[in-house]
Amino acid sequence: MYLYAIRTKHPLIFKACLSLRRSPLLLVLLAFSFSVKGQDLPESVQTVKDTVRKVNNRAIVIPIIYYTPETKFAIGVGGTYTFHLGHDTTGARPSNFQFGGVVTQLKQLGFYIPFQLYFKRERYNVYGEVSYYRFNYYFFGIGNNPAPDKENYGVTFPRLRVTALRRITDYLYGGIRYSLDNVDITNVDPSGLLHLGTITGSSGGKASSLGLTLKYDNRDNLFYPTKGYFAEFYVQANDQWTGSDFNYLKSSIDLSAYYSNSFHHTLCLNFNATSETGNPPFYDLSLLGGSRKMRGFYEGRFRDKDLVAAQAEYRMPLFWRIGSAVFVSSGYVAGKLTDLQITQLHLSYGAGLRYTIDRKQKINLRLDYGLTNNGENGVYVLISEAF
Numbered sequence: 001m002y003l004y005a006i007r008t009k010h011p012l013i014f015k016a017c018l019s020l021r022r023s024p025l026l027l028v029l030l031a032f033s034f035s036v037k038g039q040d041l042p043e044s045v046q047t048v049k050d051t052v053r054k055v056n057n058r059a060i061v062i063p064i065i066y067y068t069p070e071t072k073f074a075i076g077v078g079g080t081y082t083f084h085l086g087h088d089t090t091g092a093r094p095s096n097f098q099f100g101g102v103v104t105q106l107k108q109l110g111f112y113i114p115f116q117l118y119f120k121r122e123r124y125n126v127y128g129e130v131s132y133y134r135f136n137y138y139f140f141g142i143g144n145n146p147a148p149d150k151e152n153y154g155v156t157f158p159r160l161r162v163t164a165l166r167r168i169t170d171y172l173y174g175g176i177r178y179s180l181d182n183v184d185i186t187n188v189d190p191s192g193l194l195h196l197g198t199i200t201g202s203s204g205g206k207a208s209s210l211g212l213t214l215k216y217d218n219r220d221n222l223f224y225p226t227k228g229y230f231a232e233f234y235v236q237a238n239d240q241w242t243g244s245d246f247n248y249l250k251s252s253i254d255l256s257a258y259y260s261n262s263f264h265h266t267l268c269l270n271f272n273a274t275s276e277t278g279n280p281p282f283y284d285l286s287l288l289g290g291s292r293k294m295r296g297f298y299e300g301r302f303r304d305k306d307l308v309a310a311q312a313e314y315r316m317p318l319f320w321r322i323g324s325a326v327f328v329s330s331g332y333v334a335g336k337l338t339d340l341q342i343t344q345l346h347l348s349y350g351a352g353l354r355y356t357i358d359r360k361q362k363i364n365l366r367l368d369y370g371l372t373n374n375g376e377n378g379v380y381v382l383i384s385e386a387f
Helices: 015-022 024-035
Strands: 058-068 072-083 095-104 109-119 124-139 151-167 172-188 205-217 228-238 248-260 266-278 286-288 302-304 306-319 322-334 346-358 363-372 377-383
Touching: 058 095, 124 172, 151 205, 172 228, 286 306, 286 322, 302 322, 322 363
Parallel strands: none
Antiparallel strands: 058 072, 072 095, 095 109, 109 124, 124 151, 151 172, 172 205, 205 228, 228 248, 248 266, 266 306, 286 302, 306 322, 322 346, 346 363, 363 377
């Protein structure tokens, strides 16, 4: 994850950095982030119940520093503009635009503009992302037990994500979403699987999908929930009528629950299941690994049409602004969910430390170390929790 914490499904884009100038220690910690791993590319922006509502129009620009196995060292600049739309003032969640641009040690580029807009005192919510990437990745093959060999491939693609929701009840929203990735495969390993051209998407192509979304969220805090529930379900169709080069249907459910005790310890539970039917490109298959699901595994270490993953994390304060966490997760991917065998579940576990950047908003800088049952490991330094 980037310094300003865009998440693949749980973005905290730049809100965490509003307190950067008030925390000299964070600047020191960021210097150390050059020697550790980071997270994955940003994904779509999602709505959450923000506890901070008294926000005037405000703009901020900050440097970006991170390190990941996919990119090595990366530097850039980012910023955010926060405001209220129309007659919405104090008492309504603020809207915002963000921007970021990075260049990496591997000569990769990324430019992105996520946005989050609220209308009519939060009755309507529109969020998404407009971006462009030129990156390299490792491909390990498809399936729950791919060969240990990996191959490198390069991609460039513009990305568009737009979700439009209407409030149904206090915590329930429903609406539509559109996604577009127009992928150009720029280079592949001449001795690898992608070079053969037999894997769907190995020559690139446009994944353009339209679908429905339903979301429930009554968590008590955006950045560090201690109680409440989060649930999101979506189904999206890629077909000729949506402008896609591929024909497949993708559905996903993401569930999280948070429970706290009198010692201010929090038990956090998360479950995710994704299923695809049809013929999706390999770059839009379900992935295990990274800083959010199955920490310790390389992101995309396992990929296939269907995915099931569960994780638990126990978070606790230690002293001053310092906290800690232990976590464990298990999951698998398969061509069909019915192919699951208990002996094929992947396991990861680990522990981490937290430094509270902003006590009022409960924004943490986290350092996690994850291990896996097949000997892989990863270190992650980022702002925001995994879920």
